[in-house]
Amino acid sequence: MSFPAIRMRRMRRDAFSRALMRENTLLPSDLIMVAFVIEGEGQREAVPSMPGVERLSIDGLLDLAGECVRLGIPALALFPSPGNGVKTEDAREAWNPDALMQRATRALKAKYPQLGLIGDVALDPYTTHGQDGLIDENGYVMNEPTIEALIKMSLAQAEAGMDFVAPSDMMDGRIGAIRDALEEAGHIHTRILAYSAKYASSFYGPFRDAVGSAANLGKGDKHTYQMDVGNSDEALREVELDIAEGADAVMVKPGMPYLDVLRRVKDAFGMPTFVYQVSGEYAMLKAAAQNGWLNEKAVVLESLVAFKRAGADAILTYYAIDAARWLKGE
Numbered sequence: 001m002s003f004p005a006i007r008m009r010r011m012r013r014d015a016f017s018r019a020l021m022r023e024n025t026l027l028p029s030d031l032i033m034v035a036f037v038i039e040g041e042g043q044r045e046a047v048p049s050m051p052g053v054e055r056l057s058i059d060g061l062l063d064l065a066g067e068c069v070r071l072g073i074p075a076l077a078l079f080p081s082p083g084n085g086v087k088t089e090d091a092r093e094a095w096n097p098d099a100l101m102q103r104a105t106r107a108l109k110a111k112y113p114q115l116g117l118i119g120d121v122a123l124d125p126y127t128t129h130g131q132d133g134l135i136d137e138n139g140y141v142m143n144e145p146t147i148e149a150l151i152k153m154s155l156a157q158a159e160a161g162m163d164f165v166a167p168s169d170m171m172d173g174r175i176g177a178i179r180d181a182l183e184e185a186g187h188i189h190t191r192i193l194a195y196s197a198k199y200a201s202s203f204y205g206p207f208r209d210a211v212g213s214a215a216n217l218g219k220g221d222k223h224t225y226q227m228d229v230g231n232s233d234e235a236l237r238e239v240e241l242d243i244a245e246g247a248d249a250v251m252v253k254p255g256m257p258y259l260d261v262l263r264r265v266k267d268a269f270g271m272p273t274f275v276y277q278v279s280g281e282y283a284m285l286k287a288a289a290q291n292g293w294l295n296e297k298a299v300v301l302e303s304l305v306a307f308k309r310a311g312a313d314a315i316l317t318y319y320a321i322d323a324a325r326w327l328k329g330e
């Protein structure tokens with residue numbers, strides 16, 4: 001037999017056979033757009049560390065939602081940037097029925113009922129200290145008192161019509177507690193997307209600028225509740241607990257530096273598994289593109305299909321609208 005009998009390059013030779021053997025394909029229906037909402041009318045504020053991303057008042061958010069619907073993006077993840085005026089030690093604005101988040105949810109569901117809405121459940125936009133939970137006199141984030149606040153927050157969002165509440169706080173036991181409270185209040189259809197394996201990552205920096213928690217957090221960090229970046233067995237335990245407590249979908253965050261964790265989670269549990277391409281990942285790709293160092297469309301689409309290859313069912317990304325347009329050839 002003449003060498004080589006097996007030529008891997010045969011199937012790669014032509015576009016048709018490359019298409020037939022492709023294992024993973026990115027679709028607009030894999031994507032979840034991420035948006036920041038602010039008070040006012042006709043307001044758009046650039047986020048300097050995330051060029052191309054703007055914080056929008058509710059009217060602008062409705063336009064963005066319409067574009068998601070047009071492009072076949074199934075869902076929008078909402079993050080409020082409520083301003084320092086409403087921040088308190090106890091974060092009570094989070095469960096105010098007339099808070100920005102709740103008004104945005106009602107407006108979006110009224111105009112685009114078919115667009116899924118994912119509400120962030122953590123206290124950081126609402127606390128004067130920028131932590132995701134309530135702190136004791138030493139600044140330690142207290143688990144059970146925080147869960148009590150997150151329950152109120154989740155119920156307020158569900159009441160406003162949120163489709164998914166998405167606890168991103170990493171308190172122990174909050175998924176079960178929120179599930180019980182939702183069931184008891186009759187919100188049996190409200191789904192829970194658990195940020196199960198959320199790492200104490202430095203890739204969240206631009207996000208903290210966007211929601212205005214960076215200055216308040218100051219020198220503080222989140223290592224007592226978010227996961228240590230060196231671990232992945234711990235991620236499996238976190239995911240297992242959230243599934244047992246009633247999570248409908250689980251999340252790994254950040255994305256690209258944690259593809260190994262994503263693969264392990266998907267293989268171990270076969271759950272609907274989402275991944276978050278976070279603000280720092282966006283900023284890196286955008287900065288290189290703006291310098292002419294990388295081809296933006298090519299690297300963004302490559303980064304997104306890599307998440308699917310690693311096991312993601314859906315991807316939260318600030319690039320969702322751009323990527324869907326590129327996929328449609330627009």
Ligand SMILES: NCC(=O)CCC(=O)O
Binds near residue numbers: 280
């Ligand atoms: N709960 C959201 C974050 O913590 C950060 C997301 C990002 O950096 O994009």
Ligand SMILES: [Mg+2]
Binds near residue numbers: 172173
């Ligand atoms: Mg946990």
